[in-house]
Amino acid sequence: MKRISLLELAHDIVGSYLEPGAIALDATLGNGHDTVFLARRVGEAGQVFGFDIQAPALVSSFQRLIQQDLQQRVTLRLASHADVLLHVPKQYHGRVKAAMFNLGYLPGADKAVITHVGSTLAALEAVSGLLAPRAVITVLAYPGHAGGDLEAQQLAAWAQQLDGAPFAVELILSSHDKPTAPRLFVIRKQVDLL
Numbered sequence: 775m776k777r778i779s780l781l782e783l784a785h786d787i788v789g790s791y792l793e794p795g796a797i798a799l800d801a802t803l804g805n806g807h808d809t810v811f812l813a814r815r816v817g818e819a820g821q822v823f824g825f826d827i828q829a830p831a832l833v834s835s836f837q838r839l840i841q842q843d844l845q846q847r848v849t850l851r852l853a854s855h856a857d858v859l860l861h862v863p864k865q866y867h868g869r870v871k872a873a874m875f876n877l878g879y880l881p882g883a884d885k886a887v888i889t890h891v892g893s894t895l896a897a898l899e900a901v902s903g904l905l906a907p908r909a910v911i912t913v914l915a916y917p918g919h920a921g922g923d924l925e926a927q928q929l930a931a932w933a934q935q936l937d938g939a940p941f942a943v944e945l946i947l948s949s950h951d952k953p954t955a956p957r958l959f960v961i962r963k964q965v966d967l968l
């Protein structure tokens with residue numbers, strides 16, 4: 775049996791919402807893997823907005839984008855995702871098809887710099903207001919590191935209160951059945967346009 779990682783699953787889900795010309799957000803750039811994925815899926819006519827609070831994350835993401843000639847489709851911001859409304863131009867509000875959050879710390883860098891529940895939830899609130907009528911947010915959370923446990927707990931509570939039309943929330947647990955294992959929150963928005 776092939777095991778699919780939660781990150782691969784997040785890419786599959788997000789990919790099903792994206793078509794050429796779409797607008798997408800990477801709320802946690804890190805080393806830019808998710809941004810490259812999003813940039814490919816939105817095509818030349820699309821646009822990705824990527825956020826991180828650490829300059830090395832922007833450098834690493836930009837290098838990765840340049841290697842694949844995808845940099846024109848991506849706007850990188852050295853800013854907290856909590857300030858997303860300041861950085862995504864008004865013309866795109868209500869048009870965001872997908873947003874990815876991959877929480878925790880930047881692999882290979884200072885593990886003390888992590889996402890924090892206050893800014894994570896502020897960002898999720900803001901991003902949920904930017905979504906297109908049919909859209910998705912994925913949040914990959916890691917309760918296994920200090921601070922990640924509280925963040926995952928409060929995220930679950932936030933997601934639970936959001937669940938209900940037009941949002942549907944699904945929690946997907948890792949196949950490694952441990953309380954510290956990563957978990958994927960999938961927040962789908964579906965507005966009936968008829």
Ligand SMILES: C[S@@+](CC[C@H](N)C(=O)[O-])C[C@H]1O[C@@H](n2cnc3c(N)ncnc32)[C@H](O)[C@@H]1O
Pocket residue numbers: 801802803804805806807808809825826827828831853854855856876877878879880881887888889890893894
């Ligand atoms: C697990 S990494 C992301 C991995 C990344 N998506 C990739 O594809 O490589 C988490 C990132 O979140 C960033 N981060 C922490 N707090 C943040 C905030 N308030 N706003 C935006 N990014 C933040 C960290 O600096 C770190 O680079």
